[in-house]
Amino acid sequence: xxxxxxxxxxxxxxxxxxxxxxxxxxxxxxxxxxxxxxxxxxxxxxxxxxxxxxxxxxxxxxxxxxxxxxxxxxxxxxxxxxxxxxxxxxxxxxxxxxxxxxxxxxxxxxxxxxxxxxxxxxxxxxxxxxxxxxxxxxxxxxxxxxxxxxxxxxxxxxxxxxxxxxxxxxxxxxxxxxxxxxxxxxxxxxxxxxxxxxxxxxxxxxxxxxxxxxxxxxxxxxxxxxxxxxxxxxxxxxxxxxxxxxxxx
Amino acid sequence: xxxxxxxxxxxxxxxxxxxxxxxxxxxxxxxxxxxxxxxxxxxxxxxxxxxxxxxxxxxxxxxxxxxxxxxxxxxxxxxxxxxxxxxxxxxxxxxxxxxxxxxxxxxxxxxxxxxxxxxxxxxxxxxxxxxxxxxxxxxxxxxxxxxxxxxxxxxxxxxxxxxxxxxxxxxxxxxxxxxxxxxxxxxxxxxxxxxxxxxxxxxxxxxxxxxxxxxxxxxxxxxxxxxxxxxxxxxxxxxxxxxxxxxxxxxxxxxxxxxxxxxxxxxxxxxxxxxxxxxxxxxxxxxxxxxxxxxxxxxxxxxxxxxxxxxxxxxxxxxxxxxxxxxxxxxxxx
Numbered sequence: 001x002x003x004x005x006x007x008x009x010x011x012x013x014x015x016x017x018x019x020x021x022x023x024x025x026x027x028x029x030x031x032x033x034x035x036x037x038x039x040x041x042x043x044x045x046x047x048x049x050x051x052x053x054x055x056x057x058x059x060x061x062x063x064x065x066x067x068x069x070x071x072x073x074x075x076x077x078x079x080x081x082x083x084x085x086x087x088x089x090x091x092x093x094x095x096x097x098x099x100x101x102x103x104x105x106x107x108x109x110x111x112x113x114x115x116x117x118x119x120x121x122x123x124x125x126x127x128x129x130x131x132x133x134x135x136x137x138x139x140x141x142x143x144x145x146x147x148x149x150x151x152x153x154x155x156x157x158x159x160x161x162x163x164x165x166x167x168x169x170x171x172x173x174x175x176x177x178x179x180x181x182x183x184x185x186x187x188x189x190x191x192x193x194x195x196x197x198x199x200x201x202x203x204x205x206x207x208x209x210x211x212x213x214x215x216x217x218x219x220x221x222x223x224x225x226x227x228x229x230x231x232x233x234x235x236x237x238x239x240x241x242x243x244x245x246x247x248x249x
Numbered sequence: 250x251x252x253x254x255x256x257x258x259x260x261x262x263x264x265x266x267x268x269x270x271x272x273x274x275x276x277x278x279x280x281x282x283x284x285x286x287x288x289x290x291x292x293x294x295x296x297x298x299x300x301x302x303x304x305x306x307x308x309x310x311x312x313x314x315x316x317x318x319x320x321x322x323x324x325x326x327x328x329x330x331x332x333x334x335x336x337x338x339x340x341x342x343x344x345x346x347x348x349x350x351x352x353x354x355x356x357x358x359x360x361x362x363x364x365x366x367x368x369x370x371x372x373x374x375x376x377x378x379x380x381x382x383x384x385x386x387x388x389x390x391x392x393x394x395x396x397x398x399x400x401x402x403x404x405x406x407x408x409x410x411x412x413x414x415x416x417x418x419x420x421x422x423x424x425x426x427x428x429x430x431x432x433x434x435x436x437x438x439x440x441x442x443x444x445x446x447x448x449x450x451x452x453x454x455x456x457x458x459x460x461x462x463x464x465x466x467x468x469x470x471x472x473x474x475x476x477x478x479x480x481x482x483x484x485x486x487x488x489x490x491x492x493x494x495x496x497x498x499x500x501x502x503x504x505x506x507x508x509x510x511x512x513x514x515x516x517x518x519x520x521x522x523x524x525x526x527x528x529x530x531x532x533x534x535x536x537x538x539x540x541x542x543x544x545x546x547x548x549x550x551x552x553x554x555x556x557x558x559x560x561x562x563x564x565x566x567x568x569x570x571x572x573x574x575x576x577x578x579x580x581x582x583x
Binding site for chain 2: 001024025028031032149151152156157158159160161162163166169170173174177181184218225228229232233235236237
Protein backbone atom coordinates (compact mmCIF):
# COMPACT_ATOMS: atom_id res chain seq x y z
CA UNK A 1 0.00 0.00 0.00
CA UNK A 2 1.46 3.39 -0.99
CA UNK A 3 1.76 6.39 1.34
CA UNK A 4 -0.57 8.35 -0.93
CA UNK A 5 -3.38 5.84 -0.73
CA UNK A 6 -2.93 5.47 3.02
CA UNK A 7 -3.17 9.23 3.52
CA UNK A 8 -6.37 9.32 1.45
CA UNK A 9 -7.89 6.72 3.76
CA UNK A 10 -6.50 8.21 6.95
CA UNK A 11 -9.64 10.21 7.87
CA UNK A 12 -11.88 7.19 7.41
CA UNK A 13 -9.41 5.04 9.35
CA UNK A 14 -9.33 7.48 12.31
CA UNK A 15 -13.14 7.63 12.21
CA UNK A 16 -13.19 3.84 12.58
CA UNK A 17 -14.92 3.43 9.21
CA UNK A 18 -12.35 1.02 7.70
CA UNK A 19 -13.18 -2.50 8.70
CA UNK A 20 -11.46 -5.83 8.26
CA UNK A 21 -8.64 -6.10 5.74
CA UNK A 22 -8.77 -2.45 4.66
CA UNK A 23 -8.26 -1.27 8.21
CA UNK A 24 -5.61 -3.89 8.76
CA UNK A 25 -3.74 -2.81 5.63
CA UNK A 26 -3.66 0.82 6.77
CA UNK A 27 -2.63 -0.25 10.26
CA UNK A 28 0.11 -2.40 8.79
CA UNK A 29 1.39 0.47 6.67
CA UNK A 30 1.40 2.83 9.64
CA UNK A 31 3.49 0.35 11.58
CA UNK A 32 6.17 0.47 8.98
CA UNK A 33 6.03 4.08 7.73
CA UNK A 34 7.31 6.77 10.05
CA UNK A 35 6.09 9.66 7.86
CA UNK A 36 2.50 8.39 7.63
CA UNK A 37 2.47 7.51 11.30
CA UNK A 38 3.47 11.10 12.10
CA UNK A 39 0.67 12.49 9.90
CA UNK A 40 -1.83 10.12 11.52
CA UNK A 41 -0.66 11.20 14.98
CA UNK A 42 -0.99 14.92 14.03
CA UNK A 43 -4.48 14.33 12.63
CA UNK A 44 -5.53 12.43 15.74
CA UNK A 45 -4.12 15.18 17.98
CA UNK A 46 -5.99 17.85 15.99
CA UNK A 47 -9.24 15.93 16.39
CA UNK A 48 -8.66 15.51 20.12
CA UNK A 49 -8.00 19.25 20.37
CA UNK A 50 -11.22 20.12 18.49
CA UNK A 51 -13.23 17.77 20.68
CA UNK A 52 -11.90 19.48 23.79
CA UNK A 53 -13.15 22.94 22.68
CA UNK A 54 -16.35 24.23 24.41
CA UNK A 55 -19.59 23.99 22.34
CA UNK A 56 -20.37 27.20 20.39
CA UNK A 57 -24.01 28.32 19.87
CA UNK A 58 -24.68 30.02 16.48
CA UNK A 59 -26.25 33.50 16.52
CA UNK A 60 -30.06 33.63 16.23
CA UNK A 61 -29.84 35.69 12.98
CA UNK A 62 -28.06 32.74 11.21
CA UNK A 63 -31.00 30.34 11.76
CA UNK A 64 -33.55 32.99 10.64
CA UNK A 65 -31.57 33.56 7.42
CA UNK A 66 -31.48 29.81 6.62
CA UNK A 67 -35.25 29.51 7.16
CA UNK A 68 -36.04 32.47 4.88
CA UNK A 69 -33.88 31.02 2.06
CA UNK A 70 -35.62 27.63 2.33
CA UNK A 71 -39.02 29.33 2.15
CA UNK A 72 -38.03 31.23 -1.00
CA UNK A 73 -36.88 27.96 -2.69
CA UNK A 74 -40.17 26.24 -1.80
CA UNK A 75 -42.17 29.11 -3.37
CA UNK A 76 -40.06 28.79 -6.58
CA UNK A 77 -40.72 25.03 -6.71
CA UNK A 78 -44.46 25.55 -6.38
CA UNK A 79 -44.48 28.05 -9.26
CA UNK A 80 -42.52 25.71 -11.62
CA UNK A 81 -44.57 23.46 -14.05
CA UNK A 82 -44.79 19.65 -13.44
CA UNK A 83 -42.39 18.73 -16.32
CA UNK A 84 -39.84 21.17 -14.88
CA UNK A 85 -40.02 19.44 -11.49
CA UNK A 86 -39.51 16.04 -13.22
CA UNK A 87 -36.41 17.38 -14.99
CA UNK A 88 -35.10 18.65 -11.66
CA UNK A 89 -35.52 15.10 -10.25
CA UNK A 90 -33.79 13.52 -13.27
CA UNK A 91 -30.85 15.92 -13.50
CA UNK A 92 -28.71 14.49 -10.65
CA UNK A 93 -29.47 10.94 -11.89
CA UNK A 94 -28.62 11.64 -15.53
CA UNK A 95 -25.18 10.01 -15.32
CA UNK A 96 -26.56 6.77 -13.85
CA UNK A 97 -29.33 6.58 -16.42
CA UNK A 98 -26.80 7.14 -19.21
CA UNK A 99 -24.55 4.34 -17.99
CA UNK A 100 -27.48 1.98 -17.57
CA UNK A 101 -28.63 2.63 -21.14
CA UNK A 102 -25.16 2.02 -22.58
CA UNK A 103 -24.74 -1.19 -20.53
CA UNK A 104 -28.14 -2.49 -21.65
CA UNK A 105 -27.27 -1.77 -25.28
CA UNK A 106 -23.91 -3.52 -24.97
CA UNK A 107 -25.56 -6.56 -23.34
CA UNK A 108 -28.08 -6.84 -26.18
CA UNK A 109 -25.31 -6.61 -28.81
CA UNK A 110 -23.24 -9.30 -27.05
CA UNK A 111 -26.26 -11.57 -26.73
CA UNK A 112 -27.06 -11.27 -30.43
CA UNK A 113 -23.40 -11.94 -31.36
CA UNK A 114 -23.27 -15.01 -29.10
CA UNK A 115 -26.47 -16.43 -30.56
CA UNK A 116 -25.09 -15.95 -34.08
CA UNK A 117 -21.79 -17.65 -33.13
CA UNK A 118 -23.61 -20.59 -31.54
CA UNK A 119 -25.56 -21.06 -34.76
CA UNK A 120 -22.34 -21.02 -36.80
CA UNK A 121 -20.69 -23.56 -34.48
CA UNK A 122 -23.64 -25.90 -34.79
CA UNK A 123 -23.27 -25.87 -38.54
CA UNK A 124 -19.48 -26.24 -38.85
CA UNK A 125 -17.60 -28.32 -36.25
CA UNK A 126 -13.93 -27.33 -36.18
CA UNK A 127 -11.36 -30.13 -36.44
CA UNK A 128 -9.27 -30.72 -33.27
CA UNK A 129 -6.00 -28.78 -33.10
CA UNK A 130 -3.03 -31.00 -33.88
CA UNK A 131 -0.16 -30.42 -31.42
CA UNK A 132 3.11 -31.77 -32.80
CA UNK A 133 4.93 -34.00 -30.29
CA UNK A 134 8.64 -34.31 -31.04
CA UNK A 135 10.59 -37.51 -30.58
CA UNK A 136 12.72 -37.40 -27.42
CA UNK A 137 16.07 -39.14 -27.61
CA UNK A 138 16.64 -41.25 -24.50
CA UNK A 139 20.17 -39.97 -23.86
CA UNK A 140 19.68 -36.36 -24.84
CA UNK A 141 19.97 -33.98 -21.88
CA UNK A 142 18.96 -31.03 -24.05
CA UNK A 143 15.81 -29.49 -22.53
CA UNK A 144 12.81 -29.50 -24.87
CA UNK A 145 10.65 -26.50 -25.58
CA UNK A 146 8.03 -25.47 -23.06
CA UNK A 147 4.47 -26.76 -23.17
CA UNK A 148 5.26 -30.38 -24.11
CA UNK A 149 5.56 -31.96 -20.69
CA UNK A 150 3.74 -35.26 -20.56
CA UNK A 151 5.13 -38.19 -18.59
CA UNK A 152 2.84 -40.75 -20.20
CA UNK A 153 3.65 -41.48 -23.83
CA UNK A 154 0.70 -41.70 -26.22
CA UNK A 155 -1.50 -44.77 -25.96
CA UNK A 156 -1.28 -45.66 -29.65
CA UNK A 157 2.07 -47.39 -29.08
CA UNK A 158 2.32 -50.97 -27.92
CA UNK A 159 2.66 -51.29 -24.14
CA UNK A 160 6.29 -52.45 -24.31
CA UNK A 161 7.28 -49.46 -26.45
CA UNK A 162 5.28 -47.10 -24.23
CA UNK A 163 7.06 -48.33 -21.09
CA UNK A 164 10.43 -48.06 -22.78
CA UNK A 165 9.71 -44.45 -23.76
CA UNK A 166 8.46 -43.36 -20.34
CA UNK A 167 11.78 -42.68 -18.56
CA UNK A 168 12.87 -40.34 -21.34
CA UNK A 169 9.53 -38.55 -21.20
CA UNK A 170 9.93 -38.05 -17.44
CA UNK A 171 13.46 -36.73 -17.94
CA UNK A 172 12.11 -34.34 -20.56
CA UNK A 173 9.60 -32.96 -18.04
CA UNK A 174 12.35 -32.31 -15.50
CA UNK A 175 14.50 -30.75 -18.22
CA UNK A 176 11.66 -28.48 -19.26
CA UNK A 177 11.21 -27.28 -15.68
CA UNK A 178 14.93 -26.59 -15.40
CA UNK A 179 14.81 -24.66 -18.64
CA UNK A 180 11.94 -22.50 -17.37
CA UNK A 181 13.67 -21.88 -14.04
CA UNK A 182 16.90 -20.90 -15.76
CA UNK A 183 14.97 -18.27 -17.71
CA UNK A 184 13.59 -16.87 -14.43
CA UNK A 185 17.04 -17.03 -12.85
CA UNK A 186 18.56 -15.12 -15.75
CA UNK A 187 16.21 -12.22 -15.03
CA UNK A 188 16.97 -12.27 -11.30
CA UNK A 189 20.71 -12.70 -11.81
CA UNK A 190 21.11 -9.19 -13.19
CA UNK A 191 20.27 -7.72 -9.78
CA UNK A 192 22.66 -9.88 -7.80
CA UNK A 193 26.12 -8.72 -6.68
CA UNK A 194 29.07 -9.94 -8.72
CA UNK A 195 30.28 -12.55 -6.21
CA UNK A 196 26.82 -14.07 -5.99
CA UNK A 197 26.55 -14.19 -9.78
CA UNK A 198 29.88 -15.98 -9.93
CA UNK A 199 28.87 -18.53 -7.27
CA UNK A 200 25.60 -19.15 -9.08
CA UNK A 201 27.32 -19.71 -12.41
CA UNK A 202 29.84 -22.13 -10.91
CA UNK A 203 27.16 -24.12 -9.10
CA UNK A 204 24.89 -24.25 -12.14
CA UNK A 205 27.72 -25.42 -14.35
CA UNK A 206 28.58 -28.18 -11.89
CA UNK A 207 24.96 -29.33 -11.80
CA UNK A 208 24.70 -29.24 -15.59
CA UNK A 209 27.85 -31.31 -15.78
CA UNK A 210 26.19 -33.99 -13.64
CA UNK A 211 23.25 -34.08 -16.05
CA UNK A 212 25.52 -34.48 -19.04
CA UNK A 213 27.64 -37.16 -17.38
CA UNK A 214 24.62 -39.27 -16.30
CA UNK A 215 24.59 -42.51 -18.25
CA UNK A 216 21.03 -43.53 -17.54
CA UNK A 217 17.65 -41.81 -17.23
CA UNK A 218 17.27 -42.32 -13.48
CA UNK A 219 20.56 -40.61 -12.51
CA UNK A 220 19.81 -37.93 -15.08
CA UNK A 221 16.42 -37.30 -13.48
CA UNK A 222 18.09 -37.11 -10.09
CA UNK A 223 20.59 -34.56 -11.42
CA UNK A 224 17.75 -32.50 -12.88
CA UNK A 225 15.89 -32.61 -9.55
CA UNK A 226 18.97 -31.23 -7.82
CA UNK A 227 19.11 -28.44 -10.38
CA UNK A 228 15.43 -27.64 -9.85
CA UNK A 229 15.93 -27.43 -6.09
CA UNK A 230 18.97 -25.21 -6.47
CA UNK A 231 17.33 -22.90 -9.00
CA UNK A 232 14.17 -22.55 -6.92
CA UNK A 233 16.24 -21.51 -3.91
CA UNK A 234 18.38 -19.16 -5.92
CA UNK A 235 15.42 -17.45 -7.54
CA UNK A 236 12.99 -17.28 -4.62
CA UNK A 237 15.50 -16.60 -1.89
CA UNK A 238 17.26 -13.84 -3.74
CA UNK A 239 18.48 -12.41 -0.44
CA UNK A 240 18.99 -14.48 2.65
CA UNK A 241 17.53 -12.86 5.71
CA UNK A 242 18.53 -15.09 8.57
CA UNK A 243 19.41 -18.64 7.80
CA UNK A 244 22.10 -19.53 5.33
CA UNK A 245 21.50 -22.21 2.75
CA UNK A 246 23.15 -25.55 3.18
CA UNK A 247 24.19 -27.90 0.42
CA UNK A 248 21.01 -29.91 0.61
CA UNK A 249 19.55 -31.91 -2.23
CA UNK B 250 -13.85 -64.72 -14.40
CA UNK B 251 -13.86 -64.82 -18.21
CA UNK B 252 -16.82 -63.86 -20.33
CA UNK B 253 -17.02 -64.24 -24.13
CA UNK B 254 -16.00 -60.90 -25.62
CA UNK B 255 -18.83 -58.94 -27.22
CA UNK B 256 -21.58 -60.86 -25.39
CA UNK B 257 -24.09 -58.50 -23.75
CA UNK B 258 -24.09 -58.66 -19.98
CA UNK B 259 -27.41 -59.04 -18.10
CA UNK B 260 -26.69 -55.80 -16.23
CA UNK B 261 -26.24 -53.92 -19.50
CA UNK B 262 -29.54 -55.24 -20.88
CA UNK B 263 -31.35 -54.32 -17.70
CA UNK B 264 -29.87 -50.82 -17.86
CA UNK B 265 -31.05 -50.34 -21.46
CA UNK B 266 -34.57 -51.51 -20.61
CA UNK B 267 -34.65 -49.16 -17.63
CA UNK B 268 -33.72 -46.22 -19.84
CA UNK B 269 -36.38 -47.06 -22.44
CA UNK B 270 -39.24 -47.42 -19.95
CA UNK B 271 -38.45 -44.22 -18.14
CA UNK B 272 -37.58 -42.37 -21.31
CA UNK B 273 -36.20 -39.36 -19.50
CA UNK B 274 -32.79 -37.87 -20.19
CA UNK B 275 -31.46 -38.42 -16.72
CA UNK B 276 -32.24 -42.12 -16.78
CA UNK B 277 -30.68 -42.52 -20.22
CA UNK B 278 -27.57 -40.68 -19.07
CA UNK B 279 -27.21 -42.94 -16.07
CA UNK B 280 -27.71 -46.02 -18.18
CA UNK B 281 -25.10 -44.87 -20.70
CA UNK B 282 -22.65 -44.19 -17.88
CA UNK B 283 -23.33 -47.66 -16.51
CA UNK B 284 -22.78 -49.25 -19.92
CA UNK B 285 -19.53 -47.26 -20.29
CA UNK B 286 -18.32 -48.54 -16.93
CA UNK B 287 -19.24 -52.08 -17.89
CA UNK B 288 -17.46 -51.85 -21.23
CA UNK B 289 -14.41 -50.38 -19.51
CA UNK B 290 -14.24 -53.29 -17.11
CA UNK B 291 -14.95 -55.69 -19.95
CA UNK B 292 -11.87 -54.42 -21.76
CA UNK B 293 -9.67 -55.59 -18.84
CA UNK B 294 -11.65 -58.54 -17.66
CA UNK B 295 -8.90 -61.16 -17.60
CA UNK B 296 -7.07 -61.15 -14.28
CA UNK B 297 -4.31 -63.27 -12.90
CA UNK B 298 -3.44 -63.18 -9.23
CA UNK B 299 -0.31 -64.57 -7.65
CA UNK B 300 1.31 -64.67 -4.23
CA UNK B 301 4.97 -65.32 -3.54
CA UNK B 302 6.64 -65.51 -0.15
CA UNK B 303 10.41 -65.10 -0.02
CA UNK B 304 12.31 -66.35 2.99
CA UNK B 305 15.64 -64.76 3.86
CA UNK B 306 18.58 -67.17 3.74
CA UNK B 307 19.87 -66.01 7.11
CA UNK B 308 19.64 -62.40 8.16
CA UNK B 309 16.42 -60.53 7.42
CA UNK B 310 16.24 -58.58 4.16
CA UNK B 311 17.61 -55.03 4.41
CA UNK B 312 15.94 -53.53 1.38
CA UNK B 313 12.99 -54.02 -0.91
CA UNK B 314 13.22 -52.45 -4.35
CA UNK B 315 10.41 -52.31 -6.89
CA UNK B 316 10.04 -50.73 -10.29
CA UNK B 317 6.52 -51.00 -11.68
CA UNK B 318 5.57 -48.83 -14.64
CA UNK B 319 2.36 -50.75 -15.21
CA UNK B 320 0.26 -50.05 -12.14
CA UNK B 321 -0.03 -49.43 -8.43
CA UNK B 322 2.44 -50.36 -5.71
CA UNK B 323 1.73 -50.70 -2.01
CA UNK B 324 4.44 -51.50 0.52
CA UNK B 325 3.38 -52.44 4.04
CA UNK B 326 5.58 -53.28 6.97
CA UNK B 327 4.94 -56.35 9.07
CA UNK B 328 6.59 -58.03 12.03
CA UNK B 329 7.74 -61.18 10.23
CA UNK B 330 11.02 -61.88 8.38
CA UNK B 331 9.62 -62.92 5.02
CA UNK B 332 8.81 -60.71 2.08
CA UNK B 333 5.36 -61.46 0.71
CA UNK B 334 4.53 -60.24 -2.79
CA UNK B 335 0.99 -60.27 -4.12
CA UNK B 336 0.36 -59.28 -7.71
CA UNK B 337 -2.71 -58.81 -9.84
CA UNK B 338 -2.30 -58.66 -13.61
CA UNK B 339 -5.15 -57.36 -15.70
CA UNK B 340 -5.55 -57.41 -19.46
CA UNK B 341 -8.20 -57.72 -22.12
CA UNK B 342 -7.07 -61.08 -23.46
CA UNK B 343 -5.11 -64.14 -22.38
CA UNK B 344 -2.49 -63.30 -25.00
CA UNK B 345 -1.98 -59.85 -23.53
CA UNK B 346 -1.77 -61.13 -19.98
CA UNK B 347 0.89 -63.62 -21.03
CA UNK B 348 3.04 -60.71 -22.11
CA UNK B 349 3.04 -59.11 -18.66
CA UNK B 350 6.05 -60.19 -16.65
CA UNK B 351 7.08 -59.83 -13.03
CA UNK B 352 10.63 -60.64 -12.09
CA UNK B 353 11.76 -61.26 -8.55
CA UNK B 354 15.43 -61.38 -7.66
CA UNK B 355 16.46 -61.88 -4.01
CA UNK B 356 20.06 -60.64 -4.00
CA UNK B 357 22.64 -62.05 -1.61
CA UNK B 358 23.37 -58.47 -0.49
CA UNK B 359 20.05 -58.46 1.38
CA UNK B 360 17.91 -56.77 -1.27
CA UNK B 361 14.77 -58.13 -2.86
CA UNK B 362 14.35 -56.63 -6.33
CA UNK B 363 11.03 -56.70 -8.15
CA UNK B 364 10.51 -55.35 -11.64
CA UNK B 365 7.64 -55.53 -14.07
CA UNK B 366 7.64 -55.25 -17.82
CA UNK B 367 5.74 -56.22 -20.93
CA UNK B 368 7.28 -58.47 -23.55
CA UNK B 369 7.60 -56.92 -26.99
CA UNK B 370 4.57 -57.26 -29.20
CA UNK B 371 4.43 -60.42 -31.28
CA UNK B 372 3.19 -60.17 -34.83
CA UNK B 373 -0.38 -59.96 -33.57
CA UNK B 374 -1.99 -56.57 -32.93
CA UNK B 375 -0.31 -54.27 -30.38
CA UNK B 376 -1.81 -53.76 -26.93
CA UNK B 377 -2.33 -50.25 -25.60
CA UNK B 378 -0.72 -49.47 -22.29
CA UNK B 379 -4.03 -48.40 -20.76
CA UNK B 380 -5.49 -51.85 -21.53
CA UNK B 381 -3.15 -53.71 -19.16
CA UNK B 382 -1.98 -53.31 -15.59
CA UNK B 383 -0.02 -54.96 -12.84
CA UNK B 384 -0.76 -54.01 -9.23
CA UNK B 385 1.75 -55.09 -6.62
CA UNK B 386 1.37 -55.33 -2.84
CA UNK B 387 4.55 -56.03 -0.88
CA UNK B 388 4.53 -56.99 2.77
CA UNK B 389 8.06 -56.55 4.02
CA UNK B 390 9.80 -56.63 7.40
CA UNK B 391 9.41 -53.24 9.06
CA UNK B 392 13.16 -52.85 9.36
CA UNK B 393 13.75 -53.07 5.60
CA UNK B 394 14.36 -49.93 3.57
CA UNK B 395 12.14 -49.45 0.52
CA UNK B 396 12.88 -48.05 -2.90
CA UNK B 397 9.90 -47.86 -5.23
CA UNK B 398 9.23 -46.37 -8.65
CA UNK B 399 5.94 -46.12 -10.53
CA UNK B 400 4.70 -44.34 -13.64
CA UNK B 401 1.06 -43.31 -13.45
CA UNK B 402 0.02 -45.76 -10.74
CA UNK B 403 -0.51 -45.00 -7.07
CA UNK B 404 2.43 -45.50 -4.76
CA UNK B 405 1.87 -46.17 -1.06
CA UNK B 406 4.20 -46.98 1.82
CA UNK B 407 2.95 -47.78 5.28
CA UNK B 408 4.28 -48.92 8.65
CA UNK B 409 7.95 -49.07 7.66
CA UNK B 410 10.78 -48.23 10.06
CA UNK B 411 13.92 -47.77 7.96
CA UNK B 412 12.80 -45.06 5.54
CA UNK B 413 13.09 -45.16 1.79
CA UNK B 414 12.63 -43.46 -1.52
CA UNK B 415 9.44 -43.17 -3.56
CA UNK B 416 9.52 -41.97 -7.14
CA UNK B 417 6.49 -41.35 -9.32
CA UNK B 418 5.81 -39.72 -12.66
CA UNK B 419 2.13 -38.85 -12.43
CA UNK B 420 0.84 -41.26 -9.80
CA UNK B 421 -0.08 -40.08 -6.32
CA UNK B 422 2.36 -40.87 -3.51
CA UNK B 423 0.97 -41.63 -0.04
CA UNK B 424 3.07 -42.35 3.02
CA UNK B 425 1.70 -43.31 6.41
CA UNK B 426 3.55 -44.09 9.62
CA UNK B 427 7.13 -44.26 8.41
CA UNK B 428 10.40 -43.88 10.30
CA UNK B 429 13.83 -43.19 8.89
CA UNK B 430 14.90 -40.87 6.09
CA UNK B 431 12.17 -40.46 3.53
CA UNK B 432 12.60 -39.12 -0.02
CA UNK B 433 9.57 -38.66 -2.25
CA UNK B 434 9.52 -37.05 -5.65
CA UNK B 435 7.09 -36.82 -8.51
CA UNK B 436 6.58 -34.91 -11.71
CA UNK B 437 2.82 -34.42 -11.49
CA UNK B 438 1.66 -36.82 -8.80
CA UNK B 439 0.46 -35.45 -5.47
CA UNK B 440 2.48 -36.24 -2.35
CA UNK B 441 0.74 -36.95 0.95
CA UNK B 442 2.80 -37.80 4.02
CA UNK B 443 1.17 -38.64 7.35
CA UNK B 444 3.12 -39.54 10.45
CA UNK B 445 6.75 -39.42 9.40
CA UNK B 446 9.25 -39.79 12.23
CA UNK B 447 12.47 -39.15 10.34
CA UNK B 448 13.90 -36.55 7.99
CA UNK B 449 11.62 -35.86 5.04
CA UNK B 450 12.49 -34.56 1.60
CA UNK B 451 9.47 -34.16 -0.68
CA UNK B 452 9.59 -32.59 -4.14
CA UNK B 453 7.09 -32.30 -6.94
CA UNK B 454 7.14 -30.33 -10.16
CA UNK B 455 3.46 -29.68 -10.76
CA UNK B 456 1.36 -31.05 -7.96
CA UNK B 457 0.62 -30.48 -4.27
CA UNK B 458 2.39 -31.63 -1.13
CA UNK B 459 0.37 -32.36 2.03
CA UNK B 460 2.26 -33.02 5.25
CA UNK B 461 0.72 -34.05 8.55
CA UNK B 462 2.43 -35.06 11.80
CA UNK B 463 6.04 -34.76 10.72
CA UNK B 464 8.55 -34.99 13.53
CA UNK B 465 11.95 -35.71 12.03
CA UNK B 466 14.81 -33.27 12.57
CA UNK B 467 14.65 -31.95 9.06
CA UNK B 468 11.80 -31.30 6.65
CA UNK B 469 12.46 -30.03 3.13
CA UNK B 470 9.60 -29.76 0.65
CA UNK B 471 9.25 -28.02 -2.68
CA UNK B 472 6.58 -27.67 -5.33
CA UNK B 473 7.39 -25.82 -8.49
CA UNK B 474 3.80 -25.33 -9.53
CA UNK B 475 1.66 -26.47 -6.62
CA UNK B 476 0.71 -25.91 -3.01
CA UNK B 477 2.36 -27.09 0.18
CA UNK B 478 0.27 -27.60 3.30
CA UNK B 479 1.88 -28.72 6.54
CA UNK B 480 0.22 -29.29 9.89
CA UNK B 481 1.36 -30.72 13.20
CA UNK B 482 4.99 -30.35 12.14
CA UNK B 483 7.68 -30.72 14.82
CA UNK B 484 10.91 -30.48 12.89
CA UNK B 485 13.83 -28.36 13.99
CA UNK B 486 14.86 -27.48 10.48
CA UNK B 487 12.01 -26.72 8.06
CA UNK B 488 12.38 -25.44 4.53
CA UNK B 489 9.32 -25.14 2.28
CA UNK B 490 9.55 -23.59 -1.18
CA UNK B 491 7.11 -23.03 -4.04
CA UNK B 492 7.22 -20.97 -7.18
CA UNK B 493 3.49 -20.38 -7.67
CA UNK B 494 1.52 -22.21 -4.99
CA UNK B 495 0.38 -21.12 -1.55
CA UNK B 496 2.22 -22.43 1.49
CA UNK B 497 0.45 -23.02 4.78
CA UNK B 498 2.27 -24.32 7.80
CA UNK B 499 1.15 -25.05 11.33
CA UNK B 500 4.11 -26.14 13.39
CA UNK B 501 5.93 -26.03 16.69
CA UNK B 502 9.07 -23.95 16.92
CA UNK B 503 11.77 -26.00 18.64
CA UNK B 504 14.78 -24.48 20.43
CA UNK B 505 17.53 -23.37 18.00
CA UNK B 506 15.21 -24.18 15.11
CA UNK B 507 15.28 -22.78 11.61
CA UNK B 508 12.09 -22.34 9.64
CA UNK B 509 12.33 -20.96 6.12
CA UNK B 510 9.13 -20.67 4.10
CA UNK B 511 9.51 -19.05 0.69
CA UNK B 512 7.39 -18.60 -2.39
CA UNK B 513 7.82 -16.66 -5.59
CA UNK B 514 4.14 -15.91 -6.26
CA UNK B 515 2.16 -17.84 -3.68
CA UNK B 516 0.95 -16.54 -0.33
CA UNK B 517 2.72 -17.69 2.81
CA UNK B 518 0.68 -18.41 5.93
CA UNK B 519 2.50 -19.71 9.00
CA UNK B 520 1.14 -20.46 12.47
CA UNK B 521 3.65 -21.45 15.11
CA UNK B 522 3.41 -22.45 18.73
CA UNK B 523 6.51 -22.19 20.87
CA UNK B 524 7.74 -23.46 24.17
CA UNK B 525 8.00 -20.88 26.96
CA UNK B 526 11.79 -21.06 27.06
CA UNK B 527 12.10 -20.67 23.27
CA UNK B 528 12.25 -17.22 21.76
CA UNK B 529 11.37 -16.63 18.12
CA UNK B 530 12.80 -14.10 15.71
CA UNK B 531 10.39 -13.81 12.81
CA UNK B 532 11.22 -11.94 9.65
CA UNK B 533 8.73 -11.43 6.86
CA UNK B 534 8.92 -9.99 3.41
CA UNK B 535 6.11 -9.78 0.86
CA UNK B 536 3.75 -7.44 -0.93
CA UNK B 537 1.84 -7.36 2.36
CA UNK B 538 3.26 -8.58 5.64
CA UNK B 539 1.28 -9.28 8.79
CA UNK B 540 3.34 -10.58 11.69
CA UNK B 541 0.44 -10.52 14.16
CA UNK B 542 0.00 -8.24 17.13
CA UNK B 543 3.68 -8.16 18.09
CA UNK B 544 5.48 -4.82 17.49
CA UNK B 545 7.62 -4.99 14.39
CA UNK B 546 10.86 -3.38 13.35
CA UNK B 547 11.42 -2.48 9.72
CA UNK B 548 14.79 -3.53 8.30
CA UNK B 549 14.93 -2.58 4.63
CA UNK B 550 12.48 -4.84 2.79
CA UNK B 551 11.99 -6.99 5.85
CA UNK B 552 9.81 -6.66 8.92
CA UNK B 553 10.99 -8.29 12.10
CA UNK B 554 9.16 -9.34 15.25
CA UNK B 555 10.66 -10.88 18.37
CA UNK B 556 8.59 -13.16 20.54
CA UNK B 557 9.68 -14.44 23.92
CA UNK B 558 12.97 -13.85 25.64
CA UNK B 559 14.56 -17.27 25.93
CA UNK B 560 18.17 -17.75 24.93
CA UNK B 561 17.59 -20.51 22.37
CA UNK B 562 15.86 -18.54 19.65
CA UNK B 563 14.28 -20.09 16.62
CA UNK B 564 14.75 -18.12 13.43
CA UNK B 565 11.75 -17.90 11.14
CA UNK B 566 12.12 -16.50 7.64
CA UNK B 567 8.92 -15.99 5.67
CA UNK B 568 8.97 -14.61 2.18
CA UNK B 569 6.76 -14.21 -0.84
CA UNK B 570 8.17 -12.15 -3.67
CA UNK B 571 4.73 -11.42 -5.16
CA UNK B 572 2.30 -12.58 -2.47
CA UNK B 573 1.14 -11.97 1.08
CA UNK B 574 2.97 -13.12 4.17
CA UNK B 575 1.04 -13.81 7.34
CA UNK B 576 2.37 -15.05 10.65
CA UNK B 577 0.44 -15.95 13.76
CA UNK B 578 1.76 -17.16 17.09
CA UNK B 579 -0.36 -19.92 18.55
CA UNK B 580 -0.29 -20.95 22.19
CA UNK B 581 2.88 -20.81 24.27
CA UNK B 582 3.60 -24.26 25.69
CA UNK B 583 4.58 -24.08 29.37
